[in-house]
Amino acid sequence: MSHLVGNAVVGQAGGPTAVINQSLIGVIQETQKHSHIQRLLGARHGVRGVINEEFYDLMRQPDNMLELVAQTPAAALGATRDKPDEEYCERILNTFKKYDVRYFFYIGGNDSAQTAQIINRLATNAKYDLRVIHIPKTIDNDLLVTDHCPGYGSAAKFVASAFIGDNLDNRALKGVKINILMGRDAGFLTAASILARQRPDDGPHLVYLPERPFGIDRFIKDVEETHNQFGRCLVAISEGIRDDHGIPWAEKVQVMRKEGMERDDFGNVQLSAGAGSLADYLSAEIRGRCRTIRRVRADTFGYLQRSFPGFYSEQDAWEARLVGQMAVSYSLAAEHDGSVALIRLPSTTYAVGTKLVALQEVAPSKPPFTKVLQDEYINSAGNNVLNNFREYVGPLVGDLPKIGWFEQIAQGPLA
């Protein structure tokens, strides 16, 4: 089979992750093995760099720096939240024609899979031979089809570690501690906090996800009951929690505050802009309505979850590199375009493979558009995550920091 000869463009989109550059370096490495991809251009800030014709020549970047970049969080090429419409994609295609680009690798979430679809369709209509491969990336783990998403394991490791620490802190100086975590539509990242539980009274004691309606009265009651039982309470909450009608609480709180809401090009309220308000609101409610609770704190970890240097899951890093490499292999072997998906092999010891799936499966035109945490992992009250979730997330996270504590060895006061 003769391969399509030409240049390639790779870009990164959406929110950065700890391992997004592993995928990029995977593309670079694999490309260098094949002579029919002549130049590999790295688009600066995703598709925006394509239309502005701003690139890095990735074949000229030295190996020492490539390996360092691989371990560096946040998109080394820069990323974008642009959502190209048809006109924008025509401009992308024009740039591709100008530079004889025949391979386009786009590392991102489901929004970039949509972009990839449009470009693919326009190229086909224009009878321009172009191989478009989408490479999965997100900390939310809400991409369809793939068992899990590169970027998730490392963010989950961060969240779990942070909760180990917060749990110790919460034991040392008792009170109510609330952490607002990233997760617009899916609670996978928030659910990973349960890996912090070691001792029977460890937190997080309560876990609230976008998958279950959140009510402020029930929340207050849950916190009070927990605080009565343990003298303290540690809570994990997705920034995407919503009420009975599906309205995100971050929006409701901002409306209460009469603040302007920030939206991105996808029409999504920038939840992270509202996470601080949400944290503020929830702690104020507890403080105001729970007379027995004197100490309440709420934190938004913010971007630390996705860009804390030197901190990532080895398995996640390996898989992120793999999907980048496989994207190139598929682009040369397959006669069609698609998105690289990870498959968890059915075995007792964790093992993973990949497959190429149609772009329409990853970015469909009708809902559901994203994956959500499965019912089997959520308790019936909708305020906690069950321990079976450890089987799913454990191998993605890998080792967590080890901690120690004192045991009460003798009974009663000592003298």
Next chain:
Amino acid sequence: MSHLVGNAVVGQAGGPTAVINQSLIGVIQETQKHSHIQRLLGARHGVRGVINEEFYDLMRQPDNMLELVAQTPAAALGATRDKPDEEYCERILNTFKKYDVRYFFYIGGNDSAQTAQIINRLATNAKYDLRVIHIPKTIDNDLLVTDHCPGYGSAAKFVASAFIGDNLDNRALKGVKINILMGRDAGFLTAASILARQRPDDGPHLVYLPERPFGIDRFIKDVEETHNQFGRCLVAISEGIRDDHGIPWAEKVQVMRKEGMERDDFGNVQLSAGAGSLADYLSAEIRGRCRTIRRVRADTFGYLQRSFPGFYSEQDAWEARLVGQMAVSYSLAAEHDGSVALIRLPSTTYAVGTKLVALQEVAPSKPPFTKVLQDEYINSAGNNVLNNFREYVGPLVGDLPKIGWFEQIAQGPLA
């Protein structure tokens, strides 16, 4: 010289740090070498555990667990924010008498040094032979006399690493990012963020400290100018920033929000309770008043700065262990009580020693009560920290995670 024979009590107070248990294990280890300290009792939740007679028998804790506890963040004995008055301290002394306690080691900040002073005075008045040694601990680094404080180096390492990551993230998806950091009266921790600067345009671009008055109009102007210059802006702000009259902004914001303010026993407004409001307020001001700035985020790292497991400065950990050990040595050698202070030896290569200083020097009855960042480290505009600060903080932090980036090797579009 004959040593005072009896039991010992060790306690931990105030906010936990990443290395507070290093000091504790230092006390345990050193105590085991001296037969005239018969039992070592660990008070649960500081002095509160003393009056409630709730202890761990620390001589019975297994070595494997001791080493693991040493590396574990947050007070393994539990901590307290109680501020004992004379009556409370009389109760403490009564418990000491009951258990024949002749040595009291208290690991904490300047509030616990005050507590140690009171107990010391009461014991002297009662003619009860008691050796009281205060062991320094704080992430703020604001303790008087000592060159720097155990706990600070690790928190500074966390902050610097977080800013490395946030800087990369801010480059990838440009906008304004504000991080609110711990630091009630002193800007040492916030200042450590400058270690993240590597490339000339790296952030933090602006650094605001409690040591300089903060005005919202000047802040907006600073951010706009930076954003115009770099297309982005990364800001480090102490939670303890105050206005021209010395009023903490976290308080002003909470008053604006008409929320109840949370105070601790020391009468301090719980700034961390207001940090979320402050983050919220500042980002809303930018969003509302800067028409060219579309993306603003503010985060409070919260307790991660002091309890992220597996993440600490080796030098800080070593020094924290040292001051714990030295406390015991001083208690046996000296005829007086005091606080262990670290001395930076005057040499070109960083080296440290200790000395015992009078409790009144660490916790005086007249201001200043805390140390603040020296003028030589702050720029004249009061919105940045100078590079000479690296000499002070660099050795305390040690190695930071390494990152990589692409260089623009060729000029112009590539084809």
